[in-house]
Amino acid sequence: MPTVALTRHGDVAVASLDNPPVNALSAALRADLLQALAQAMADADVVALVIAAKGRAFIAGADISEFGKPPAPPILPDLLAAIENAPKPVVAAIEGVALGGGLEVALACHGRVASQAAKLGLPEIKLGLIPGAGGTQRLPRLIGAAAAFPMMLSGEPIPAQKALALGLVDKLVESDAVGAAIALAQELAGKGAPTRTGERSDKLTPAEQEAFEALAKDALAKSGEMPNVAALVEAVRAALTLPLAEGLATERALFVKLLGDERSKALRYVFFAEREAAKVPGIDESVKPRPIARAAVIGAGTMGGGIAMCFANAGIPVTLIETTQEQIDKGHARVRDTYGFSVKRGSMTEAVREQRMALITPAVGLAAAAEADIVIEAAFEEMGVKREIFGALDTIAKPGAILASNTSYLDVTEIAAVTSRPADVLGLHFFSPANVMKLLEIVRPAGVAEDVVATAIGLGRKLGKVPVVVGNCFGFVGNRMLEARTRAAERLLVAGALPHEVDAALTGFGFKMGPFAMSDLAGNDISWRSRKARGKSAAVADAICERGWFGQKTGRGYYRYPEGARAGERDPEVEALIAEVSASKGVTRRSFTAEEILARLLDPMVNEGARILDEGIATRAGDIDTVWLNGYNWPAWRGGPMHWAESVGLGTIVKRLEQQAAESGDVSLEPAPLLRKLAAEGKGFSATKAT
Numbered sequence: 001m002p003t004v005a006l007t008r009h010g011d012v013a014v015a016s017l018d019n020p021p022v023n024a025l026s027a028a029l030r031a032d033l034l035q036a037l038a039q040a041m042a043d044a045d046v047v048a049l050v051i052a053a054k055g056r057a058f059i060a061g062a063d064i065s066e067f068g069k070p071p072a073p074p075i076l077p078d079l080l081a082a083i084e085n086a087p088k089p090v091v092a093a094i095e096g097v098a099l100g101g102g103l104e105v106a107l108a109c110h111g112r113v114a115s116q117a118a119k120l121g122l123p124e125i126k127l128g129l130i131p132g133a134g135g136t137q138r139l140p141r142l143i144g145a146a147a148a149f150p151m152m153l154s155g156e157p158i159p160a161q162k163a164l165a166l167g168l169v170d171k172l173v174e175s176d177a178v179g180a181a182i183a184l185a186q187e188l189a190g191k192g193a194p195t196r197t198g199e200r201s202d203k204l205t206p207a208e209q210e211a212f213e214a215l216a217k218d219a220l221a222k223s224g225e226m227p228n229v230a231a232l233v234e235a236v237r238a239a240l241t242l243p244l245a246e247g248l249a250t251e252r253a254l255f256v257k258l259l260g261d262e263r264s265k266a267l268r269y270v271f272f273a274e275r276e277a278a279k280v281p282g283i284d285e286s287v288k289p290r291p292i293a294r295a296a297v298i299g300a301g302t303m304g305g306g307i308a309m310c311f312a313n314a315g316i317p318v319t320l321i322e323t324t325q326e327q328i329d330k331g332h333a334r335v336r337d338t339y340g341f342s343v344k345r346g347s348m349t350e351a352v353r354e355q356r357m358a359l360i361t362p363a364v365g366l367a368a369a370a371e372a373d374i375v376i377e378a379a380f381e382e383m384g385v386k387r388e389i390f391g392a393l394d395t396i397a398k399p400g401a402i403l404a405s406n407t408s409y410l411d412v413t414e415i416a417a418v419t420s421r422p423a424d425v426l427g428l429h430f431f432s433p434a435n436v437m438k439l440l441e442i443v444r445p446a447g448v449a450e451d452v453v454a455t456a457i458g459l460g461r462k463l464g465k466v467p468v469v470v471g472n473c474f475g476f477v478g479n480r481m482l483e484a485r486t487r488a489a490e491r492l493l494v495a496g497a498l499p500h501e502v503d504a505a506l507t508g509f510g511f512k513m514g515p516f517a518m519s520d521l522a523g524n525d526i527s528w529r530s531r532k533a534r535g536k537s538a539a540v541a542d543a544i545c546e547r548g549w550f551g552q553k554t555g556r557g558y559y560r561y562p563e564g565a566r567a568g569e570r571d572p573e574v575e576a577l578i579a580e581v582s583a584s585k586g587v588t589r590r591s592f593t594a595e596e597i598l599a600r601l602l603d604p605m606v607n608e609g610a611r612i613l614d615e616g617i618a619t620r621a622g623d624i625d626t627v628w629l630n631g632y633n634w635p636a637w638r639g640g641p642m643h644w645a646e647s648v649g650l651g652t653i654v655k656r657l658e659q660q661a662a663e664s665g666d667v668s669l670e671p672a673p674l675l676r677k678l679a680a681e682g683k684g685f686s687a688t689k690a691t
């Protein structure tokens with residue numbers, strides 16, 4: 001099947017790209033487009049060519065799935081050189097998104113028309129790359145480096161209106177971009193030889209260079225672990241200082257080097273893992289989601305309020321419910337204040353805040369949930385409370401309404417069982433702050449209806465979340481693995497490490513916070529209560545809580561927080577307490593390197609992940625990584641815990657776990673059978689049966 005259809009509209013040829021779903025520039029598309037270009041240029045009756053596209057995207061960029069394979073000719077830079085150097089004008093008709101290589105195609109054209117809804121961007125930075133087909137050279141020539149550099153640095157696409165203002169597109173139309181592009185192509189053909197972006201130098205001014213250097217300095221200072229920011233700076237600098245051919249060669253060399261970088265590979269793995277997570281066994285397009293016109297959220301605490309904001313942000317009316325007027329007033333005011341921060345920062349106008357607030361109806365009493373198509377309970381984390389609420393909801397909610405619990409740990413099947421409609425009940429686990437964090441764990445208990453799961457997935461996307469469907473077990477995927485890490489952190493303290501050493505190892509790895517700083521922030525009493533409810537103990541953590549050192553809110557936890565400071569200081573009393581615990585257990589304390597600490601924190605998580613995979617709680621290793629990347633701030637360039645484990649080597653992880661299990665006598669550290677099996681076979685997690 002050819003991916004490009006060449007048609008004639010008077011004396012203009014139109015090459016219409018058709019490579020579903022998003023017209024990625026696969027080898028076949030590149031070859032077909034080059035052929036269409038040659039054909040149009042050779043046809044004496046054709047004065048110009050329009051490049052248009054079928055489907056929801058103009059072109060979504062290079063085909064990311066081809067990265068890592070030997071490049072098949074024609075490579076993109078060669079195709080774009082042929083377009084730019086064509087003897088007759090070539091005009092891009094951009095409807096939908098023009099991203100990465102897709103925008104680079106448009107930049108190589110001699111004119112660009114966009115529809116109002118189009119979006120244009122160079123998102124390569126998010127994949128650990130830089131534009132690799134002339135974007136870093138042609139965009140600064142077209143719109144100036146001071147505007148081009150931030151676009152490439154953020155990777156965020158810009159709306160067509162802004163593209164017009166920047167001179168990135170020549171014309172904006174309500175509809176029929178192809179018709180307008182044909183008209184522009186004819187106009188350009190009448191003017192003789194086309195203007196080539198690569199030959200322009202009017203924007204390569206000292207003022208642009210100066211503005212760019214200031215932006216570059218700032219960007220480099222903030223670039224952290226990613227090598228592509230420095231590469232981007234170097235490429236744009238080449239655009240400003242070197243002839244086009246040399247600039248293109250510089251860009252290409254940098255791009256190819258980044259393709260082989262492990263951090264960049266991890267980001268590409270994440271791109272596909274997140275998309276694969278959307279594919280859920282048993283839920284295909286034949287399962288029709290239920291309509292969601294109105295929602296209700298029970299509990300107006302920080303979590304409930306954040307969830308209500310998610311609905312309001314997506315334009316869905318929501319009733320926020322509490323048990324007393326005083327509590328709902330407080331919760332409602334907190335939502336208003338949270339929006340207030342955005343208004344203060346300038347990321348939201350007062351008018352938008354009012355629009356969002358108007359979508360949130362405060363109410364007292366569960367009866368207010370009667371009209372909702374979905375009810376999300378975000379009340380106290382205790383089974384008795386959940387049972388009571390779901391029992392009442394069963395009599396109040398309308399038939400067909402979805403009843404969801406935001407529980408972080410509890411058994412959703414048990415919650416569903418108190419209703420007469422367990423097929424309508426599932427878990428929707430948001431992460432705090434719910435209006436910010438991207439992850440939505442959709443907990444699928446055994447008896448839930450398929451269309452309820454499909455509705456939850458669709459709703460999650462509508463709320464701007466990354467939904468991951470998981471099985472029902474204690475803590476589901478994320479918190480079950482977090483618990484493994486928490487136990488590991490406690491073991492490290494008893495064995496000889498100190499809180500700041502453990503935290504530093506994790507922040508050095510790329511996390512924003514270590515486990516103890518995090519626990520102090522969340523409140524150490526939360527996990528203490530949970531441990532007590534389950535008859536579990538953790539000697540150091542319990543001793544700290546017994547002293548009322550609950551964390552930041554009490555001014556003391558694993559660290560001291562003088563006068564409400566947010567950054568903790570080492571606390572000699574805590575350190576003495578830890579030493580006492582070690583002594584009481586007969587442990588001779590020893591020091592640990594950051595590398596040892598990391599292995600001891602992360603290997604048990606991977607072990608738990610392997611069990612989760614084996615039990616079918618997660619469908620694939622990529623789902624587990626998606627959970628950790630979007631719910632727990634695992635550094636994206638490390639690809640998630642399962643990807644990280646593969647990069648370390650599963651055999652190494654097995655050996656380290658065996659050693660830890662032998663040392664500690666803790667059987668939970670014995671390598672999971674799946675982990676052992678894959679390591680013995682020299683395979684990765686992608687070889688598991690569930691994938």
Ligand code: 3HC
Binds near residue numbers: 021062130
């Ligand atoms: N290459 C290969 N596959 C791609 C792709 C690409 N550039 N972009 C999207 N896809 C695939 C997805 O994997 C998904 O496949 P699946 O259905 O089998 O899971 C399918 O297209 C649809 O993608 P989404 O689910 O993301 O669809 P949306 O409608 O939500 O979003 C989109 C569409 C905005 C185009 C989004 O997919 C996107 O942002 N794509 C990536 C864009 C990008 O990063 N481009 C730069 C590529 S690098 C490059 O061009 C280098 C160059 O400079 C040389």
